[in-house]
Amino acid sequence: MAKMKAARWYGRKDIRVEEIDVPVTGEKQIKIAVKYTGICGSDLHEYLGGPIFIPVENPHPYTGEKAPITMGHEFCGEVIEVGKKITKFKVGDRVTVEPILAKHGLKGKYNLDPNLNFVGLAGGGGGFSEFVVVNEDQAHKLPDEIDYEQGALTEPAAVALYAIRQSKIKSGDTAAIFGCGPIGLLMIDALKAAGASTIYAVELSPERQAKAKELGAIIVDPAKEDAVESIRRQTNGGVNVSFEVTGVPVVLPQSLEVAEKGGELVVVSIWEKPATIHPNEIVIQEKTMKGVIAYRDVFPKVLELMGQGYFSKDLLVTKRIKLDDIVEEGFEALVKEKSQVKILVSPK
Numbered sequence: 056m057a058k059m060k061a062a063r064w065y066g067r068k069d070i071r072v073e074e075i076d077v078p079v080t081g082e083k084q085i086k087i088a089v090k091y092t093g094i095c096g097s098d099l100h101e102y103l104g105g106p107i108f109i110p111v112e113n114p115h116p117y118t119g120e121k122a123p124i125t126m127g128h129e130f131c132g133e134v135i136e137v138g139k140k141i142t143k144f145k146v147g148d149r150v151t152v153e154p155i156l157a158k159h160g161l162k163g164k165y166n167l168d169p170n171l172n173f174v175g176l177a178g179g180g181g182g183f184s185e186f187v188v189v190n191e192d193q194a195h196k197l198p199d200e201i202d203y204e205q206g207a208l209t210e211p212a213a214v215a216l217y218a219i220r221q222s223k224i225k226s227g228d229t230a231a232i233f234g235c236g237p238i239g240l241l242m243i244d245a246l247k248a249a250g251a252s253t254i255y256a257v258e259l260s261p262e263r264q265a266k267a268k269e270l271g272a273i274i275v276d277p278a279k280e281d282a283v284e285s286i287r288r289q290t291n292g293g294v295n296v297s298f299e300v301t302g303v304p305v306v307l308p309q310s311l312e313v314a315e316k317g318g319e320l321v322v323v324s325i326w327e328k329p330a331t332i333h334p335n336e337i338v339i340q341e342k343t344m345k346g347v348i349a350y351r352d353v354f355p356k357v358l359e360l361m362g363q364g365y366f367s368k369d370l371l372v373t374k375r376i377k378l379d380d381i382v383e384e385g386f387e388a389l390v391k392e393k394s395q396v397k398i399l400v401s402p403k
Contacts, residue, residue: 060402061184062381063123067105070126070382078180078188085144085194086136087152090203091375091399092182093129093211094385096236097325100302101126101176102386104327108176116170117156120178127400128154128175130182131197131206141191149197151209152182152189153354161192166351173349183378185402195354201361204375205368207399208241212357212366214323215241217350219249222296222321223343226250229294231286232272233310234301235263237371237397238323242298243270244365255294257282257309262394266370286313293318304330316340323347371397378402 057077064070080086100107110121131151134144144150155161156177157168175181180188197206215238224230230251232239235258246254247270256272258264264274273289275282287293293315299307302324311320311332320342337344360366373396376384381400389395 059185060378061125061181062127062378064101064105064109064126065123068102070102070386071123072379072381075125075184077186080136080138080188082138082140083191084138084188085134085141085150085191086186086188087132087150087194088135088186089130089132089182089184089402091131091207091401092127093207093237094381094389094398094400095129095211096238097176098126099386099389100325100327103390107325107327108172110177115156115172115177117158117172118178124176124178125181125184126175127182127184128173129207129210130175130187131203131209132187134194135186143191144194144196149203149206150194151197151206151354151358152187153193153195153213154189154210155193155349160190161351164351166349171348183381183400195358198358198362201358204372204399205361208366208368208371208397209354209357209361211237211397212241212245212361213350213353214238215245215366216248216357216360217353218242218298218321218323218347219245220353221345221347222298223319224249224251224296227252228296229253229255229290231255231257231294231297231310231313233257233297233299233306234324235260235267236300239300240266240270240371240396241366242300242323243267243272247271248360248365253290255286255289260393263396266396269370283309283312290315292316295319296321298323300324302326304328308332308336311336311342311344314342317342319343319345321345321347372399374398376400
């Protein structure tokens with residue numbers, strides 16, 4: 056059996072690059088030679104505080120796999136083999152992957168599947184490898200004007216765009232984003248595409264503040280001022296919609312407080328610990344608080360917006376590394392260097 060290199064999660068702070076079998080292509084599947092894979096915030100959560108999505112005790116019902124698993128779910132590449140029943144793709148096609156694992160495939164409200172998980176977190180291969188096999192419905196053709204590096208940003212951009220589309224934001228509205236990591240920065244662009252008039256970005260890191268400012272956001276530095284007070288003052292009472300993208304417990308009540316009376320808070324983060332809010336903040340001011348998970352039915356729209364220049368890799372990609380260096384140059388760099396935003400990994 057042919058072998059390939061893959062980065063596999065064994066446990067917290069234990070990711071190993073090793074040789075495994077190249078996956079076999081099923082009749083309704085395509086095999087992809089991976090070009091680039093982004094390291095996601097949820098990958099970092101698994102590295103530092105996992106398992107969260109990774110099955111450890113029992114195999115995942117859709118993949119039959121448990122740890123160790125190959126990681127990486129923000130990836131794209133070239134089709135090198137197609138199954139017998141594939142009609143949508145041919146060898147040589149350039150594709151990006153929608154990595155959701157759901158019982159009935161990508162149909163209906165598939166991101167709310169009771170056993171929701173992802174290729175690269177629950178098995179089924181992963182982008183931190185040389186080759187991946189995926190189902191036909193999980194692949195989307197990359198338009199000619201979108202290169203592989205840009206294509207690797209489709210998945211995180213889908214998280215951002217879906218969060219905005221699920222919110223009640225309207226053209227001309229004001230918004231606040233708490234946290235300017237990759238998703239927060241992509242959400243600034245998605246808000247601009249949706250027609251938001253003013254976007255406040257709450258962020259501690261000077262490097263990330265600079266990127267948010269470049270995207271057109273008004274920076275609020277919580278180390279220098281009270282973020283809630285500042286935004287309320289600048290908006291005369293609060294923003295129309297607030298977005299929480301940090302997963303830091305102390306930030307949740309702040310992100311709720313900056314929404315105006317009758318306003319909305321959308322929680323985008325995946326949480327490692329509980330967070331506390333005062334229900335009166337919702338009750339007395341008739342605010343709405345909702346959560347969003349991943350995305351559904353937005354990949355084609357993301358690719359359209361990318362074609363228009365949104366979600367640009369030039370601002371987001373801060374480092375490109377090889378698979379062999381993924382622990383030190385990838386995961387550890389994201390822990391230690393706040394200047395890092397999106398690190399792309401190539402297999403060779």
